[in-house]
Amino acid sequence: MRFLPTGEQSDFARTLRSLLGAAEVPATVRAWAAGDHGPGLALWSRLAGTGLCALAAPEAYEGLGPLPVELALAFVELGRAGVAGPAVETAATVVLLGELARRGEEAPAKRFLPGLLTGDSLATLTLPGGSPYALDADAAEWCFAVRGAGDTATAAEAGPAPDAGAGDTAAAAAASGVAASGSGSARTRALAPDAAPDAGELWLVPGGGERLASLDPARGLFLPGAGGEPLAAGPAVSAAAGVAARWARLLTAAQCLGVGEALLARTVEYVKQRTQFGVPVGSFQAVKHRLADTLLDLEFARPLLWAAALSLSDGDVAAAKLTAGEAAYAAARTALQLHGAVGYTEELDLSLWLRRARPLRDAWGGPSQCRAEVVRSLPAPSGLPQTTATRRVTT
Amino acid sequence: MDLDHSPEVAAFRAEARAWLREHVPDAALPSLETEQGFAAHREWEAELHAGRWSAVSWPEEYGGRGADIERWLVFEEEYWAAGAPGRVSQNGISLLAPTLFDHATPGQRARVLPSMASGEVIWAQAWSEPESGSDLASLRSRAERTEGGWLLSGQKTWSSRAAFADRAFGIFRSDPDAAKPHHGLTYLMFDLRAPGVTVRPIGRLDGKPAFAELFLDRVFVPDEDVIGEPGQGWRIAMSTTGNERGLTLRSPGRFLATAARLAALWRERGDPADTALRDRVADAVVGARAYELFTWAGATRFAAGGEIGAESSLNKVFWSQYDIALHETALDLLGPDAELAQGPWAEPWVFSLAGPIYAGTNEIQRDIIAERLLGLPKGRR
Known part of the structure; x- marks a missing residue:
């Protein structure tokens, strides 16, 4: 027991913290929000240089992992620094491709992992049961979608873009030789491997399309286009998607924790300096x-x-995810309240974290989905000693 | 980083589990805040002691097992999961004993600890006074020098267990002229049945005499019952509050067991369509896990020689708030049965309400968190 x-793990996190501390991240975030991805992509390339993406990939593909603890600690630092972009989605894609390879589907890993590990490319993805929106597809080199059988139409149905109709998607799927059958809504399905259908399909999809603004201007939301290129199909895809979804949730939780810590630190500094009475x-x-x-919530x-x-x-x-997401959002509420009116301005850099907390939560x-999962x-009930159900415990 | 126990710790867990399965009473004991229940719980302490389970973290020479913090936490998990009775000797074992290990003479330890471990002597605490609650250092009860010892006079209050306990420990003002309120205090142990002591039980919210007022009128305490140097009482009393005590006042095992009972209650009586209540059950399960893990991290730091210090204030605010939410959720699941005073969740709910008040109010704990962990400036309380 050494919890x-x-x-080594702390040193790695410290290395990232100092790299990010010197990188003037807020300026890259503001540029990213304005559609200039250059500075953000350059930062991502430097982060990948530390081995960040390799932590999510198996050794067989020049990776260092998968090492979820190291990656989680790293994503706390990304959250703290406020880094913009599909970092979680890129890491989850690396996990997805590595898992697929481990299950015998090696072609996608061979094709995409090298670019992702060097940081030359970012990826984004959607998974069954997750959001229909692909994050920052305009900045990502590749946009992936895992669709359950019959889910090919889900994104378009769930989203506000009625012109990307179900018929088109099904037709595209049929044309590419991948069966589209059954029915089901991604919104009602748990983001979990056992709940994903056995006949998942991995697609490289057209990411371009209308950029829908997020409440966080540094997040761009895109409904993946219909059709695309089928990469793999079958139970291996479903299983790998389940693993990738858990990693995405884990790393988002890590980012939330970092966002909350940044909000707390900035607010503590502010209330020490701001005088009244x-x-x-x-x-x-x-x-x-x-x-x-x-602090209690975060710790x-x-x-x-x-x-x-x-x-x-x-x-x-x-x-x-539940706890870190709620802690980060509560930290944002507190940070805003304790900064007073100046905290309500977009000019103050605090706004970069304030607006990030809610979407990441x-x-x-989200909390409701996570509580249901808990x-x-x-x-199972059999694991409980029978006598404790009615016993009284005091003191 | 890992959460794995060694085979030795696993064997320790198995031994504790087997003993508890054999010995934990089938029926719940009467409330320990009643005379009959207090006696029944004292007998249970004797049985625990006979199995050498009453104070596992103490050295073997005093009836313990020399268990490190990891084993102690494992024992607590097993203890509460087995549905074992509440610990009537907790004040002595987890508050006074650590102080004795750090500050008492070998003679004092040999005299006090064995009868504490066996439940023969049950200890009460004597800290608060009518005018000294959160501002404990303002206390006025006196210890005056006399031939061969000290004479205690004054009034203590909110003394948990004192209605039925045997002895008490606390701090008293031995030098009224000391420069600061924290100075000139002395840590003493005294007999609750000594001449000059009047114990007036106080009914808590549910009427049970869970604590008492102590009126002291020139109560003689021999020198051998002074812990540490006279005048050093504040430092001695505080030295263990932030360390082990921060970890051990409420063990995660207790909340893990209660959360498991809540989950069982949800399965038994919960309406699956009532997602609002389901969410609160989820929060209770997550809270117990969070407290467990927070404690393992603290225990790891402590085992490596680190200090716990002001972090114990985070711990205290967390469990005291959590405990209330957990019991409120159980009461809501019970519906109309929640109101029954004899129900299995009723008295524990009443007890949980005191959590944010005792052992340093949560307001004081938040001040400590803000000032010592976040570095915010001191201000008027």
């Missing part, structure tokens, strides 16, 4: 107690994140 990051506002109990609660989310990275179990990952499994993952 703390090892020296002749004293720093941070000396007032009402202010202190809100910040104490913010209890952190070990859940670590445990989720260790086990990658559905229940642990859902618990981590909901990405790859209850679904409870051990």
